[in-house]
Amino acid sequence: MRRILLALALTLSVVGGIPAAHAYGGPLGIDHRLAYDNAGIWKRTYQVDLAYCEALCTLVAASLEGGQTRFGRTLWQSVDAMTFSSLAAQGLKM
Numbered sequence: 001m002r003r004i005l006l007a008l009a010l011t012l013s014v015v016g017g018i019p020a021a022h023a024y025g026g027p028l029g030i031d032h033r034l035a036y037d038n039a040g041i042w043k044r045t046y047q048v049d050l051a052y053c054e055a056l057c058t059l060v061a062a063s064l065e066g067g068q069t070r071f072g073r074t075l076w077q078s079v080d081a082m083t084f085s086s087l088a089a090q091g092l093k094m
Contacts, residue, residue, distance in 0.1 A: 055082055 038044065062075035 058082065 058075060058078050062072065062079050065072035065075055067073055067076050
């Protein structure tokens, strides 16, 4: 009997919560549209520069650390993953 009541309560809470989950407001009203912002840290060129800097720093750190230590192997795996994913993404764009 307890399981049936628990299942009924769960079902009612889920079904009762569906109308509150609006696409524009979310269930708690925290989702809302923001104006386009291309200034400051949100500027696209800064984001691209950060990605290039991250790749360069990882490559330099992997070269300096080598592949003999645990950290060095992790860095080289990161370089391999970045290389493979960028080549795959460019290849799939064609």
